[in-house]
Amino acid sequence: MKLKELSVLIGVIFIVIMLIIPLPTGLIDFLIILNISLSLIIILVAMSTKDSLQFSIFPTLLLLVTLFRIGLSVSTIRSILSKADAGNVIDTFGNYVVGGNTLVGFVVFMVLVLIQFIVITKGAERVSEVGARFTLDAMPGKQMSIDADLNAGLISDQEAKARRERIEKEADFYGAMDGASKFVKGDAIASIVIVFISMIFGLIIGMMQMGMDLGTAAQTYTVLTIGDGLVTQIPALLISTATGIIVTRAASSGSLGDDITSQLFAYPKMLYVAAITIFLLGVITPIDKFITFTVAAMIAGGAFQLTRIEKKTLHEETAAADEAEPEEDIKSPESVVSLLQIEPIEFEFGYGLIPLADTNQGGDMLDRVVMIRRQLALELGMVVPVIRIRDNIQLQPNEYVIKIKGNEISKGELLLDHYMAMSPGVDDESIVGIETIEPAFGLPAIWISEEMKEQAELSGYTVVDPPSVVSTHLTEIIKRHAFELLGRQETKQLVDHLKESYPALVEEITPNHLSIGEIQKVLKNLLKENISIRNLPVIFETLADYGPMTKDMGLITEYVRQSLSRQITKQMTTPGEPLYVITLSGVVEKKIADAIQQTEHGNFVSMDPNDSQMILQAAAEETERLSQMGQMPVILCSPAVRMYVRQLFERYLPQIPVLSYNELEANVEVQSVGVVNPS
Template sequence: MRPRDLSVLLGVILIVVMLIIPLPPGILDFLIIINISLALIIILVAMSTNDSLQFSIFPTLLLLVTLFRLGLNVSTTRSILGNAEAGNVIDTFGNYVVGGNALVGFVVFLILIIIQFVVITKGAERVSEVGARFTLDAMPGKQMSIDADLNAGMISDAEAKGRRERIEKEADFYGAMDGASKFVKGDAIAGIVIVIINMIFGLVIGMMQMGMDLGTAATTYTLLTVGDGLVSQIPALLISTATGIIVTRAASDGNLSQDLTKQLFAFPKMLYVAAGTIFLLGVATPIDKFVTFTVAALLAFGAFQLSRIEKGSVEEEETEETEEEKDDMKSPESVVSLLQIDPIEFEFGYGLIPLADANQGGDLLDRVVMIRRQMALELGMIVPVIRIRDNIQLQPNEYTIKIKGNEVAKGDLLLDHYMAMSPGVEDESIVGVDTVEPAFGLPALWIGEEMKEQAELSGYTVVDPPSVVSTHLTEVIKRHAHELLGRQETKQLVEHLQETYPALVEEVTPNTLSTGEVQKVLTNLLKENISIRNLPIIFETLADYGQMTKDMDLLTEYVRQSLSRQISRQFTTPGEPLYVITLSGSVEKKVADGVQQTEHGNFLSMDPNVSQQILESAAGEADRLQGMGQVPVILCSPAVRMYVRQLLERYLPHVPVLSYNELEANVEVQSVGVVNAE
């Protein structure tokens, strides 16, 4: 154990010893001086801190110091009543400080008690109580503010975590101060009781046990008691003041001394007013003119000096700002900072500001947080921070979604309406403004509040504007997830996996596959809406086949087959068969024959007419299956799956292409269509 830690433990043990074992006057003198020194150190530290949390140990320290002082009171009381002495320090305070006059000393002691108990302790207790309550009440708002700044990209995840921890520490600190201030109040009451006990029982012991007369006993024990009270209450007063300073500290960049000098003398003209007032007081009243004129002169001189300093500071700041502006204009960094492109941007017209303004009831920021969590669960990727801003160049009710600086989606909202989507059978009594649901392109209506209940009874799907936006944003992120997963994001996922599967990660990267190659496999999966959350299985497959081939498309096929259980669950409904569109034997053969092998990988090269026939047949079968109310899925052999996907992805991007090896054996498959090329 370090000496510093050991000294704290020994100090606590010493407090217990003082409560049990009588101490000689010499040791009491030493401990009393230590008590006064501790009180001075505490109040000086409290005045020097910029923030209350810099002295977060103060509540606990307050309890220990209070216990130490009470232990001293027990020891000095035992010495005063038992031996009619308590050491040189107490004797000095009883005789020298109050001039040997017991009555004067008692009055001074009572004044200290009143100041500490009635003014400082009561005030600090109240401020601690109010501070604790206000801090706890403000926690939800502060947390939401942090989430809003995080979603807006103003702070990083690490900064958000640090600010949340700070809020928790503030709540703990002020809660602890609320309780610790009660000990200070109890200590003041105990001081009064101890003095009364010492005086009363001192007279009794002096007269009955030591044979003193009443005057001698009163003088002896009153002076000792007053001396004891003073050496005890002066440190107590300092610590009570430190408590008040700590709990009344407002947000500031400086300590108490800096704030006092900076803010108290922030207006030099007021010092001139004060100087004039003191000067007139000396002229118009019998007060000693030397005193008033001297003070007035000092105030006027101070005001003059502060005015000069303030004027010089303003000129210097203006000069520095001008130079900084010139340097910024010349600096290449001023241009480099403009090159930053946000991964995801959501911009809206001024009419949609209430959507994002929490003060107007908007909850878009909270919904964005939920979208990021949803994407982490569904796709297994960390969606970058979504930059939300208003754009006066847009129409008032218009919004756009950008991916890496390019607009990929847009829409219009009517904030005081609801979007109603027909169940398939139109109800002519439902009237509204014709529109299109932006996420899936379905026809819809904007209806008013009065029409909402009727539309719901008619089977319409009715959603509010924030839900429309969040659904659209979610679908856009899913559709472009492969574009958002770069090497940096891939490295972050790999580092997270390494915490639990270090051996697996070391086998795959960086020796077998680079981060860029792993990213290629993950983006291939995301491009076809396959979740990469199950990274352990993905890396197991990469470890098995990564040394056999460097063709990332082929590695992706091996990974897809390893994820067969996940893919089966994704495209099938429990208890129902999987309705699929298969490829005819001739189509599969033509696709296989059209594969060209090069040193840079394999690609599909087919006759344009054949490709057109396959596309038209696949599109027709997909439309027919959608008309039956089924989700179209194309099923083919593993050898040609990725080439069929390459052929169809530009024209049928939302139609999944699966291979037989990607389905579990217990999945019931029913073919409801065949793609031909004839």
């Protein structure tokens, strides 16, 4: 155990000993001076902190200091009542500080207690209570503000995490201070009770046990009790003041002394007003003119000096800025390096679509982006990078663009005062509007006015508001290009996250058998065919089985797909309905198998262009026919050629799933509704 931890434990144990075992007067003197010193250190630290959280241990420290002071009070009372002696420090406070006048000492003690109890403690308690309440009430708003800044690109993920942790710490701190302030209040009440008990029982013990007369007993025990009260109350007052400083302290860039001097004297003109007021007070009233004129001269002189310093500082800052800015713009490497940054995902829009992202105009685009990232994390199993949202005056007013790694992927156009309506298949001639194309899936649609919305819904049209249109479009684009967003760094984060729960599994695979880059290739292959990688434990189990056998990542991907058969089956089928598929004829599968070329960099299909063109044309005709029947086209083939069939089809039919028999569960009903067999 470290020495720091051991010292705190010993200190707590010693406080308990103080409550039980009588202490010699010399040790009591030492502990009293230590108590005053500790209280002084606490209030100085409270004044020097720039933020309340820098002294986050204060609530617990408040409890320990209060307990120490109570233990010290018990020891001093025991010594006063048993020996009529509490040491040199208490005797000094009882005789020297108040001049031996017990009545004056009692009044001073009561004034200190009342100041602490009514003014400082009561105020600190109320501020703690209100601070805790407002901090908890403001937490949801602060969290939304952090998410908005994160999605807008103003802060990084690490900064967002730090700000969230700070909000949680603030809530914990003010909640603890709300309870800890009760310690100070109880300590003030206990001080009053202890003094009265000590005085009353001191008289009784002095007269009945020690044979003193009433005057001697009253003088002896009252002086000692008042001295004990003052010795205890001064540190208590310092601690109470520190409590008030902590709970009323707002975050700033300087200590309390810096803030007071910089903010109190921030307006030199107001000091002139104060100086004139004090000067007139000396002229008009009988107050000693020497005092008022001296104070007025000091304030006016300080105002004059502050004005000179302010003008000089402003001149220096202006000159320095004029000299530094051009040099920084030209010579600073950051001015060029920052231009090299390419955002993973960007959403740019024209000035006419600003209300989408402006919360003051009712826009909720930032909140929608947060939900999109959460939805895709659940569907794809990867953390989608921050989506940067910004306006672009080069675009048309109602136009928006979606970019992936700096390249434009898709665009669209919105009419904010209209709704997009998509026909159910049978058009209603009474529904008229501006013809357009639904951007996410390329379906024909029309923009209709708000007055026609209800009629369109009654006619069976799917009616969507503009924010939902762009949200769906953005979601689909990210899904299609998710494999491009998964780099080695993102893969490393997924591996590290999995390692927290499955350390043995991860250690078996990497770095001995598969590198991060090779794992990335497998995950990208899955995402490229819209297969979620959320079930990483199953994926890594398969990598552990087949990784040591081959370095062909395409082949390993096929094994992984087969291990995810239950997931793939659920994704491709509808409960209670068969899976309608298009199969490949034996001739086509044999042609593809014969065209496989094996190289040291992997296997690929090298087929005669005429043959490949005929196969692609036949597949396109079959998938088109199935789409017209209202069914989702799925191509089913043998496991040996599935990977190569996908290679053949992915350029011309990228959205058509290609499955193998081993990727479907045995209980799935499969119906073949077409065969790819070019004549």
